[in-house]
Amino acid sequence: MTATTTAGRRPLGPRIYGFLRSIPTWVLWILVVLWTIPTFGLLVNSLRTRDAQRTSGWWLAWQDGANGFDFPTLQNYEAVLGAEATGGLANGLLNSASIAIVATIIPIAIAAFAAYAFAWIDFRGREWLFIGTIALLAVPTQVSLIPLLQAYSSGVRMTIPIIEKTVTIIPDMGLAGTIPAVWLTHTGFALPFAIFLLHNYIAGLPKDLFESARIDGADHFKIFWKLVVPLSIPVLAAFAIFQFLWTWNDYLIALTMIGGNRVALPATVVVASLAGEFGLREHLLTAGAFVITVVPLVVFFALQRFFVRGITAGSVKG
Amino acid sequence: MKKRWHWLIAMLAVMSLVAAACATDEGVSTTTAAETTETTAAETTETTAAETTETTAAEMDLSGTTVTVFGSESSDEEAGAMQDALDVFAEANGMTIVFTGARDFSDQINAQAAGGNPPDIAIIPQPGKVADFAREGFILPLPDDVLATLEENWDSAWVAFGNVDGVQYGVNNKSDIKSLVWYSPSAFADNGYTIPESWDALKALSAQMVADGNIPWCIGIESGGATGWPFTDWIEDLTLRFEGADYYDQWVAHDIPFSDPAMVAIWEEVLAEWNAPGNVFAIDGSIAATAFGANGQPLADGTCMMHRQASFFSAFLPEGTPTGPDGISVFYFPAGPNGEKPVLGGGTLATAFRDAPEVWAVMQYYASAEYANERQKAQQIRKDGELSGFLSANQNQDLSNYLPLEQEMISIMLDAEVLRFDGSDLMPAAVGAGTFWTEGTSAVNGDKSVADAVAAIDASWP
Amino acid sequence: MSRVAATILGIVVAIGLSAIVFIGINKLFDLAEKRFAIFNAAIGGAASLVIFGLLWGNRLIVSPLLVTLIAAVVGVAVGLGLGLVRHRWARLGIGLAGGLTLGLLAGSALRSVVWPSIEPLAALLGLAAGAAVAAISWQVARRETALVPLLSFWLATGWLFGGWLAADFDGSKAEVLLASAIFGLLAGIWVGTVPYPSGETRGGIAAGSRKYIFLAPALLFITATLVVPLARTIWLGFLSGTPRNLAWTGLTNYRDIFTDPGILDLSEWTLIFSSRLFWAAVILAVIAIGLGVWLGRSGGSGLGTGFSLNAGTAMLIGSAVVLFGFAVFSFIRGTIPNNLWWIFAVTIFSMATGLAIAVLADRAKGENVAKSLIFLPMAISFVGASIIWRFMYVARPPQNDQTGVINTLWVQIGVWSQSETASATISAILGLIVVGLGYLAWRGWQAGNNAVLSGSVVLAIPLVWIMYRFLGPGIGGVAPSPVTGEPIADPILFLTQSPWNNWWMMVVFIWIQTGFAMIIFSAAIKSVPEDLLEAARIDGATESQTFWRITVPQIGPTIGVVATTLIVTVLKVFDIPKVMTNGNFDTQVLANEMWQRAFTELNFGLGSALAVVIFLGVLPIIFLNIRRMQRERLG
Structure with missing residues (x-):
């Protein structure tokens, strides 16, 4: 610790020593570079033609011109942005935005109410209800897809055992194939993790805050609105990032719930379908992946400052 | 007594059960073959199957109707050409046909069928799946007029791919040749x-x-x-x-x-x-x-x-x-020791999930030579002079739409003495x-x- | 442009409507104490709306809009009346009149499909059952509740089941009117005989309703999207057949799962002990223990056990554990071992790298840039990730240039390894680095800094090994051709060569999940109180000692949270195997197996049983975590 602080011209030994002591910093940047190489390669390849991608590695892109290929070329981006199959990319991006915004805000609100109730309203069976809710994190959500699709497309019916009469609990509302079906599904699937995360945080808020508020005559709704929400902005933003990333990048749930209604399909489905059969046009995925990554990145950078503080209080004070 | 309104909730719950009692007659009688209620599905299918034979698509007024088609063609060239070909028919009849292609079609069509949200028509690439869907009652047998159009335009070896236990369910759409x-x-x-x-x-x-x-x-x-x-x-x-x-x-x-x-x-x-x-x-x-x-x-x-x-x-x-x-x-790919000239083929089959005149009209269009011609023309435009990648073994299509090499492929297909579907798909x-x-x-x-x-x-x- | 407008409108409506409903209900229940009449009117109207709305939704009434509107108005009137009037008989009158009106309204509007042909016996039975339930609950309540409302409520319910639902629906108009009128009257008696609530009761309604209002939306969604489908899945797990022809087969699906050799194959486990990985793990463990004990004794900076845990020894132990795990999982094959391997490797590597980056980036220059770049993969969809890693892993035939990043490097290393001069040069460079590390170790030893000493030793080990490979047996992707014997490129088939293809897919997941772990760890590290760290430094603790003694214990709970989340995510991993190999080449995992059975093959029974296996596998981990959290909150 002391060797590096000596002022003036240092002899060779300490200089080597200081150099080697900085290994941890290199390790950081080596890791960062390693983590970025794959994405960087994608970026370079997205600017190359199909045959160029096939015949040489992206680090040789600078030779493309000599090999008779265009580089850099925007033709992949043009093809992606001009895609018309599966509803087109502009339409897909709109649908993605619609899905991700609503499926981020509504679960956060619902989970915040529930987390508050689990943390600060006393009632019988609270602990077990909470454990039961969190245990549902373990459900592989794919199993819910077909029953939910059935419910959206033809309602929910149940046969009462003894009298053998079929009862319609939820009528057929024609939700299948629409974006609201995706909202509802994402909302339900997000709740266990959202409640888990928010509850950690909200339960860790100082108790005296609530007591003094109650003495002032505030009811639960007021406490929640005036006290809990402002104090929880960090964790709400943190969850918002995760949920936005997941819903924006989701492919399976949206495709299953929307199916053959192509005007409602999100951008991930549009881009995936560009590849075509046998991966014929797979080179277009390079550009497509970048186009759909832009939005979540913007969201990440916008919410990042909340994010860091957010998770902290929740997970550390547990 | 304090919890008066708890009773209200209980009451509502009970009443909701009752209110809904036996709504089945009204609710289930939609004509979709893929009705999800497991108990009634079998009957529904039988009735619709019987009814289908009476519809004569050609004489119907189709204007204002909408038909959805779902398939595995998803790239701009393939899906776009499919839509172009369908648009020709749709415009002529004042109807709307929407084609959606998805990359994971094979899994998705299962989910959509089982989830009660099937398209009107699915373009299925595996005869095995057509058979599964037919036995499950998801898809409908072809009515006589569609079958007639199909048999008029396609060789029986190809038609057989869409036949399940002696009943015809599939209309050949695209033909691939592997040999x-x-x-x-x-x-x-x-x-x-x-x-x-x-x-x-x-x-x-x-x-x-x-x-x-x-x-x-x-x-x-x-x-x-x-x-x-x-x-x-x-x-x-x-x-x-x-x-x-x-x-x-x-x-x-x-x-x-x-x-x-x-x-x-x-x-x-x-x-x-x-x-x-x-x-x-x-x-x-x-x-x-x-x-x-x-x-x-x-x-x-x-x-x-x-x-x-x-x-x-x-x-x-x-x-x-x-x-x-x-x-x-x-x-x-040359013949074997006995000199017979078999062809290994593949392709897609259109199957119908909804019994409606407009659906059968589109199915009939799929069986016709016009579809093959329009699709080939559209796909060639989109491929910009290269091979279209779309082949049809339709016997009455206009072969001059194809580039010479693809004409050659089609003649190999049509000359086949024995035709078999790709075995791993079966x-x-x-x-x-x-x-x-x-x-x-x-x-x-x-x-x-x-x-x-x-x-x-x-x-x-x- | 209209699409944009419609989308924005949809978003606004969805969010606005949810907010209005939630805030509205909260405001409504605020009224219960001070403005009971309005509250009661709203409840009455809502109850009518729900009931008639359900009838409407089930297509059971004619001219539904009009009927439902009338019913809502009547409901509001009854609610308002009961909310204002306190006189006993007047209340009963309002209740009876309202009940009868609504009953007759329903009776005249109902479609013939639900006209019951009343069977007296069943009706009596239903009423008797209702009376019995009422009597029992009255006894349970120690006769402190009013009997008449209780009795009329249960009689109404009994009538509904016995008189109506149990009947055949082929009755006459008169019968349906009678049936609904009786029901309306009984329900009317119920609402009419409930006494006007006292101020205390009304306050109770206002306050006590909050937990339900706050929890209801979440529980509703969770029940509909997770609980009910889970129950259905458990049920389907006992059935077999095609979607519409399922039959009860008991535990057959589970037997099939656990007797399938593809799920668990132990036949090669003895080979573990002859694998090089295993012995490398043993050697590393021995070095780690030796080094740790020696340093612990000489430096006196152990954890009280004479063992010095620092960056170097921790890395050695970690490497030994990882190598041992890989040795085990590369010989015990099958879907379940694959899943365990995933859990083991992804959790360890994501957490270790995430933690390392979080620690190293803390207060480093360009911290935000580094963290953003590490987080970037989380923002990339699986469609993008699959194509990205195609460019990393792709292999081409020997005579072509490799286009995959890793194979290019690997083949190039092989080429160098074949050349005497290149081997010598590389070995010399590596040797210089090793000498430098040796010097560093010596300085560290002199300064009594165990972390520097052991860290240098640990870094030197792989370098020495690489030197040995270059000078001795060779390394890299060049091998003699099986045909000509000439050295040719020998790229790695990352996705088809079992069992290591599993690991190459895990790398993709680690690449993604490290960002998640890093962000959470980074936040936790920043929350460690600065004064604690200062105090430790003043006491003369080295950076590494501060880290192990102060930071790690402080972020302990976070480690638990991240580990749990990762394990849950990994056990449910599905996208990567599906996209990269679709479970072929011995890379199957449970979630993809489930998908293939349930979705690709429409074998709901087996797919559901697999889902249950996954669920039961994750459950204990979650349960332990929640218990731990609860204990911490209490303690």
């Missing part, structure tokens, strides 16, 4: 090679090429999670040639196991050709490392002389590669999209002996 060898006629001419007429002649030709210092074959079977499928195509093609169609059918149904000596002999025949020194561009056992799509480049630049692959392979040639007599062309997915590929790859790699590989496939048959 093709891609080659460069000019390279053949320069070296004095002639197109072989038999498997033995083909083997002699490749030996001749090696002797001349040429590389006969481009072979690569890497395809990500589907690695190995090009190998299964070779096996299927040779099985048809060596053992005939009956054997092939029994083998596909697993009445004859993979470990049957004749089958093992075919595997060894293929591997002997592939592993012969200098025979394959992918040298020294790197066939499994070579992407199947990467064979286009060496074939185009003349590094290798031949590549056996299905009709869609043209899309994998480097951009701007000329096709036809002056570029890359195809010849028929086998259970655990084999046809699983062990057949993976064990085949092991055998190609030399990781396993043929005997071990076929035994493993047999063991995995569900």
Whole structure:
């Protein structure tokens, strides 16, 4: 610790020593570079033609011109942005935005109410209800897809055992194939993790805050609105990032719930379908992946400052 | 008493059950075949099936109706051309037809059918799935007039792919031919090679090429999670040639196991050709490392002389590669020892999920020559002068819409004495999209002996 | 442009409507204490709306809009009346009149499909059952509740079941009117005989309703999207057949799962002990223990056990554990071992790398840039990730240039390894680095800094090994051709060569999940109180000692949270195997197996049983975590 602080011209030994002591910093940047190489390669390849991608590695892109290929070329981006199959990319991006915004805000609100109730309203069976809710994190959500699709497309019916009469609990509302079906599904699937995360945080808020508020005559709704929400902005933003990333990048749930209604399909489905059969046009995925990554990145950078503080209080004070 | 309104909730719950009691008669009587209520599904299907025979699509006024079509064609060229072809019919009838293509179509159509949200028409690439859906009551048998149009335009061998237990459910849409060898006629001419007429002649030709210092074959079977499928195509093609169609059918149904000596002999025949020194561009056992799509480049630049692959392979040639007599062309993968000319084919089948005149009208359009013509024209425009990649075995279509090379492919299809669908598409997915590929790859790699590989496939048959 | 407008409108409506409903209900229940009449009117109207809305939704009433509106108005009137009037008989009158009106309204509007042909016996039975339930609950409540409302409520319910639902629906108009009128009257008696609530009761309604209002939306969604489908899945797990022809087969699916050799194959486990990985793990463990004990004794900076845990020894132990795990999982094959391997490797590597980056980036220059770049993969969809890693892993035949990043490097290393001069040069460079590390170790030893000493030793080990490979047996992707014997490129088939293809897919997942772990760890590290760290430094603790003694214990709970989340995510991993190999080549995992059975093959029974296996596998981990959290909150 002391060797590096000596002022003036240092002899060779300490200089080597200081150099080697900085290994941890290199390790950081080596890791960062390693983590970025794959994405960087994608970026370079997205600017190359199909045959160029096939015949040489992206680090040789600078030779493309000599090999008779265009580089850099925007033709992949043009093809992606001009895609018309599966509803087109502009339409897909709109649908993605619609899905991700609503499926981020509504679960956060619902989970915040529930987390508050689990943390600060006393009632019988609270602990077990909470454990039961969190245990549902373990459900592989794919199993819910077909029953939910059935419910959206033809309602929910149940046969009462003894009298053998079929009862319609939820009528057929024609939700299948629409974006609201995706909202509802994402909302339900997000709740266990959202409640888990928010509850950690909200339960860790100082108790005296609530007591003094109650003495002032505030009811639960007021406490929640005036006290809990402002104090929880960090964790709400943190969850918002995760949920936005997941819903924006989701492919399976949206495709299953929307199916053959192509005007409602999100951008991930549009881009995936560009590849075509046998991966014929797979080179277009390079550009497509970048186009759909832009939005979540913007969201990440916008919410990042909340994010860091957010998770902290929740997970550390547990 | 304090909790008065708890009772209210209880009351509402009870009443909601009652309110809903026996809504079934009203609720379930939609005519969709894929009605989800498990208890009533069977009856519903039967009634709709009976009713369908009476509808005569041609005489109906279709204006204002909408039909949804769902399929695996998803790229701009394929899905776009499909939509273009459908638009021609839609505009003529004042209706709307919406085609949606999805990359994971095979899994998705299962989810949509089971989830009660099927499209009106699905374009299914596997006859096995058509059979499953038919037996499950998801799809509807064709009414007489659609069937008549289909039989008028398509050869019975093709029509049979959409037939389940004697009832016709599928309308042929697209036809692929797999028994093709891609080659460069000019390279053949320069070296004095002639197109072989038999498997033995083909083997002699490749030996001749090696002797001349040429590389006969481009072979690569890497395809990500589907690695190995090009190998299964070779096996299927040779099985048809060596053992005939009956054997092939029994083998596909697993009445004859993979470990049957004749089958093992075919595997060894293929591997002997592939592993012969200098025979394959992918040298020294790197066939499994070579992407199947990467064979286009060496074939185009003349590094290798031949590549056996299905009709869609043209899309994998480097951009701007000329096709036809002056570029890359195809010849028929030659006949087997008995001289019979079988063809290994593939394709997609349109199936209907909803019983409505407009749906049957579209199905009838799919069976017609107009569809084949419009689709071919549209796809060729979108491919900008290259091979369209869409073939139809429709007998009454206008062949002049096709480029010469694709006309040749169609004539091979139409001349076929025996036609069989790609066997791995007919086998259970655990084999046809699983062990057949993976064990085949092991055998190609030399990781396993043929005997071990076929035994493993047999063991995995569900 | 209209699409944009419609989308924005949809978003606004969805969010606005949810907010209005939630805030509205909260405001409504605020009224219960001070403005009971309005509250009661709203409840009455809502109850009518729900009931008639359900009838409407089930297509059971004619001219539904009009009927439902009338019913809502009547409901509001009854609610308002009961909310204003306190006189006993007047209340009963309002209740009876309202009940009868609504009953007759329903009776005249109902479609003939639900006209019951009343069977006296069943009706009597239903009423008797209702009376019995009422009597029992009255006894349970120690006769402190009013009997008449209780009795009329249960009689109404009994009538509904016995008189109506149990009947055949082929009755006459008169019968349906009678049936609904009786029900309306009984329900009317119920609402009419409930006494006017006292101020205390009304306050109770206002306050006590909050937990339900706050929890209801979440529980509703969770029940509909997770609980009910889970129950259905458990049920389907006992059935077999095609979707519409399922039959009870008991535990057959579970037997099939656990007897399938593809799920668990132990036949090669003895080979573990002859694998090089295993012995490398043993050697590393021995070095780690030796080094740790020696340093602990000489430096006196152990954890009180004479063992010095620092960056170096921790890395050695970690490497030994990882190598041992890989040795085990590369010989015990099958879907379940694959899943365990995933859990083991992804959790360890994501957490270790995430933690390392979080620690190293803390207060480093360009911290935000580094963290953003590490987080980037989380923002990339699986479609993008699959194509990205194609460019990393792709292999081409020997005579072509490699286009995959890793194979290019690997083949290049092989080429160098074949060349005498290149081998010598590389070995010399590596040797210099090793000498430098040796010097560093010596300085560290002199300064009594165990972290520097052991860290240098640990870094030197792989370098020495690489030197040995270069000078001795060779390294890299060049091998003699099996045909000609000439050295040719020998690229790695990352996705088809079992068992290591599993690991290459895990790398993709680690690449993604490290960002998640890093962000959470980074936040936790920043929350460690600065004064604690200062105090430790003043006491003369080295950076590494501060880290192990202060930071790690402080972020302990976070480690638990991240580990749990990762394990849950990994056990449910599905996208990567599906896209990259689709489970072929011995890379199957449970979630993809489930998908293939349930979706690709429509074998709901087996797919559901697999889902249950996954669920039961994750459950204990979650349960332990929640218990731990609860204990911490209490303690």
